[in-house]
Amino acid sequence: xxxxxxxxxxxxxxxxxxxxxxxxxxxxxxxxxxxxxxxxxxxxxxxxxxxxxxxxxxxxxxxxxxxxxxxxxxxxxxxxxxxxxxxxxxxxxxxxxxxxxxxxxxxxxxxxxxxxxxxxxxxxxxxxxxxxxxxxxxxxxxxxxxxxxxxxxxxxxxxxxxxxxxxxxxxxxxxxxxxxxxxxxxxxxxxxxxxxxxxxxxxxxxxxxxxxxxxxxxxxxxxxxxxxxxxxxxxxxxxxxxxxxxxxxxxxxxxxxxxxxxxxxxxxxxxxxxxxxxxxxxxxxxxxxxxxxxxxxxxxxxxxx
Ligand SMILES: C[S@@+](CC[C@H](N)C(=O)[O-])C[C@H]1O[C@@H](n2cnc3c(N)ncnc32)[C@H](O)[C@@H]1O
Numbered sequence: 345x346x347x348x349x350x351x352x353x354x355x356x357x358x359x360x361x362x363x364x365x366x367x368x369x370x371x372x373x374x375x376x377x378x379x380x381x382x383x384x385x386x387x388x389x390x391x392x393x394x395x396x397x398x399x400x401x402x403x404x405x406x407x408x409x410x411x412x413x414x415x416x417x418x419x420x421x422x423x424x425x426x427x428x429x430x431x432x433x434x435x436x437x438x439x440x441x442x443x444x445x446x447x448x449x450x451x452x453x454x455x456x457x458x459x460x461x462x463x464x465x466x467x468x469x470x471x472x473x474x475x476x477x478x479x480x481x482x483x484x485x486x487x488x489x490x491x492x493x494x495x496x497x498x499x500x501x502x503x504x505x506x507x508x509x510x511x512x513x514x515x516x517x518x519x520x521x522x523x524x525x526x527x528x529x530x531x532x533x534x535x536x537x538x539x540x541x542x543x544x545x546x547x548x549x550x551x552x553x554x555x556x557x558x559x560x561x562x563x564x565x566x567x568x569x570x571x572x573x574x575x576x577x578x579x580x581x582x583x584x585x586x587x588x589x590x591x592x593x594x595x596x597x598x599x600x601x602x603x604x605x606x607x608x609x610x611x612x613x614x615x616x617x618x619x620x621x622x623x624x625x626x627x628x629x630x631x632x633x634x635x636x637x638x639x640x641x642x643x644x645x646x647x648x649x
Contacts, residue, residue: 350562351504351621352511352518352603353579364560370398372556376493376629377462379417386460386485388450388478389468390421393432396443400436420460422448451477455485462486464493467625470537479548488634492550495558495627499535503622510609511619514602518580521592521599528588538626550630558625567617573607 373395377385387395396419423429426447436443448454450468463482469475482492504515534540542552580603584596610617 350576350579351502351623352515353576354522365394365398369558370395370402372558372627373464373493374399374402376627377464377491379419381417383417383462384460385417385419386453386455386463387419387421388453388463388465388482389471390423390432390445391428393421393435393443393445395464395466396421396432396441396445397435397439400439400441419443421445422450422453424449451481453481453485457484458487459485460487460490462491462493464491464495466495467497469494469496470534475534475537475544476547479544479550483548483550483632483634486632488632490632492545492630492632493627494541494545494630495625496538496541497535498538498624498626501622501624503620505618505620506606507616507618508606508609508613510602510606514599514606517595517599517602521595522583524592524595525583525587528592538624541626541628542630545628545630549633551633553629553631556627556629558627560623560625562621564617564619566615567610567613568619573603576603577607
């Protein structure tokens, strides 16, 4: 799986996530969710099924420390976007796996109370208008005492350095462009939701257990190859072509030109070129603090006897 990140072509980590999923992150999910045989685990907002496929690949290769366990767990996935659900299903089928995956809204999960031993969501809460409603649904469908794992970025912690002024300018223009785009789309995203997760947990009855940070870094020394610039310019042009207004399109074109200038200067700088990118994912692990329902052993009928 490619590991490159590019804050230059994206406003939030969400655009980077497709390209960031190291083995250490799969290990983290396995360690916290414990996909053991007969365990029921729900992935809320599964996208194209990256987590499930990563678990499966582990299982196919014998796993590192968890050989074969992931596939024995009962993994269920939902996403609100039907095309992603289809892609996740097809990708699983290609690998000979039947993945129970359905189209559903995270604020109305189609499952009964306490249906799962654990639930998790990766980079989903940042996209929903009411993250508390999603968390409440996770609490409802997860059994009392079960694990709830939520992973979100802190895009406020983005760091971008370039040894070239033209690079810093391109980054500034990109930030302005993506922020304006999000505002015009009425995007409810909270790009800095990551560090707020433990307090959100407490609001809905999830006991915070711990938070693990995943740094997402990239360092380039020496001018990037033409393919890197081509990919950057192509990605930006694709977004600019969707700009909903003339003003935004103009800003997007300025940004694209700035990246073109940055490319020229970087190529001229050759080995003296340095670019550093960094951002952080917050993985909050909690436990459903709800109490187990006690079996009824005493009723009025019993009392009368
Ligand atoms: C950045 S992607 C992450 C996908 C996947 N969890 C991963 O890490 O690869 C966010 C996903 O959340 C889904 N999503 C957003 N709002 C949702 C909602 N209300 N209910 C279910 N899924 C939702 C999107 O369709 C998208 O697939």
